[in-house]
Every structure is written in C-alpha cells, then in structure tokens.
Amino acid sequence: MKVAAKRKSSEYRQGESPAVLVKENGVAAYLVEAKSYEAMTKRLRLLEGLAQGEKAIAEGRVVSHSRAKKRMARWLK
Numbered sequence: 001m002k003v004a005a006k007r008k009s010s011e012y013r014q015g016e017s018p019a020v021l022v023k024e025n026g027v028a029a030y031l032v033e034a035k036s037y038e039a040m041t042k043r044l045r046l047l048e049g050l051a052q053g054e055k056a057i058a059e060g061r062v063v064s065h066s067r068a069k070k071r072m073a074r075w076l077k
Contacts, residue, residue, distance in 0.1 A: 019031040032040075056062065063071070 018036075020027055021029040021031070069076075
C-alpha cells in the first residue's frame, strides 16, 4: 500500500480532481491539494459551530442581546 501511495502521489498533479487510493475492501485514502483540504477543514469547523449554535437555541441556552453585551464588555473594550 505504501508503494502504491507514493507512486500515486508522484503522478498526482495540482489542480486535478482528487485521486483515490483503493484497497481490496474499499477506499483507503484520497489525495487532494493542500489548499482544498484547508478549505474543507475551515468549512467543516464553521458548520460544526453552526450546529452547536442551533443546538444551544433548541435547548434554550440563549441570552438577550443586552445581556450578551454586558457579559462581553470586558473583551469589547
């Protein structure tokens, strides 16, 4: 597997669609550009933050805008 991964990574050209490394039982790895990977990671963090916010709203863990301003005042000076 290691040899196949090295060969595939040397053949991979930037700007192409992701390359797939396959084992007998399925996909072993995807090769993507570093920039694409970083963008996906950033987007995932954003989506996880949104999901946490939606969960907090659903659970009633919210405060009013004026209360939030008071709580954040020490950081917003």
